[in-house]
Amino acid sequence: MGQAPPAFSHASRGRLTAYDLDRFPTQTLFDRLGRAVCKAGCLPRKELYESWELARRTRRLFRGGRVVDLCGGHGLLAHIMLLLDNSSLSALVVDTEVPPSAQQVHEALIDAWPRLAGRVTFVAAPMDSVALGEDDVVVSCHACGALTDQVLSLATAARARVAVLPCCHDADTCDTGPLTGWVDAALAVDAVRALRLERQGYRVWTQVIPAAITLKNRLLIGAPRP
Numbered sequence: 307m308g309q310a311p312p313a314f315s316h317a318s319r320g321r322l323t324a325y326d327l328d329r330f331p332t333q334t335l336f337d338r339l340g341r342a343v344c345k346a347g348c349l350p351r352k353e354l355y356e357s358w359e360l361a362r363r364t365r366r367l368f369r370g371g372r373v374v375d376l377c378g379g380h381g382l383l384a385h386i387m388l389l390l391d392n393s394s395l396s397a398l399v400v401d402t403e404v405p406p407s408a409q410q411v412h413e414a415l416i417d418a419w420p421r422l423a424g425r426v427t428f429v430a431a432p433m434d435s436v437a438l439g440e441d442d443v444v445v446s447c448h449a450c451g452a453l454t455d456q457v458l459s460l461a462t463a464a465r466a467r468v469a470v471l472p473c474c475h476d477a478d479t480c481d482t483g484p485l486t487g488w489v490d491a492a493l494a495v496d497a498v499r500a501l502r503l504e505r506q507g508y509r510v511w512t513q514v515i516p517a518a519i520t521l522k523n524r525l526l527i528g529a530p531r532p
């Protein structure tokens with residue numbers, strides 16, 4: 307009996323390349339995106355799935371606004387946010403070290419969607435050097451540890467809408483509140499974040515993206531209450 311082919315794990319850090327094009331055969335937006343990312347040839351597979359899941363859940367709640375992708379890396383998330391809602395005119399990707407291959411991803415996406423040209427700006431700087439406003443939709447995928455807290459505090463200071471998918475929870479630098487006797491430290495940190503956001507006058511949504519993509523899958527979304 308032959309062996310079954312290995313499953314195509316959505317959590318893999320392996321790069322999507324031209325060899326994977328056939329895995330995205332249809333004309334759905336997601337498959338077209340997958341093919342563009344394969345053509346760029348430099349993105350870890352999980353980044354495609356994480357960014358997609360984060361963006362589509364955020365867009366179900368938040369339309370329009372400037373997109374600001376903090377700790378944005380390649381900036382795929384910012385591009386997807388524009389693709390899912392063309393009424394957002396522009397996006398800013400902020401990262402202290404924009405990866406050189408971000409340009410490849412950007413060009414592959416513009417090749418597939420020329421309407422994105424001139425609408426995504428990369429800023430190689432710390433996130434607190436960027437001025438935010440209340441019309442912004444701030445997103446951040448896997449800003450490690452306390453960086454997620456910084457994203458949240460910058461967004462709330464500006465009264466901007468915000469969506470974060472935290473990772474690398476660190477009980478030494480993040481606030482666990484009094485909860486670690488009941489739940490693990492990572493959950494305690496995220497629970498404290500959600501409650502803090504609510505105390506700051508935000509409506510809060512707590513969601514998850516599929517654990518098959520990442521175990522760091524808690525999605526925290528907030529919008530200022532009117």
Ligand SMILES: C[S@@+](CC[C@H](N)C(=O)[O-])C[C@H]1O[C@@H](n2cnc3c(N)ncnc32)[C@H](O)[C@@H]1O
Nearest residue numbers: 377378379400401402403431432433447448449
């Ligand atoms: C784990 S990566 C996540 C990248 C991307 N969002 C993703 O999902 O693949 C964290 C990123 O935060 C960036 N970073 C670290 N400190 C930062 C800061 N103070 N301001 C902006 N970006 C920062 C790093 O350069 C890195 O690209």
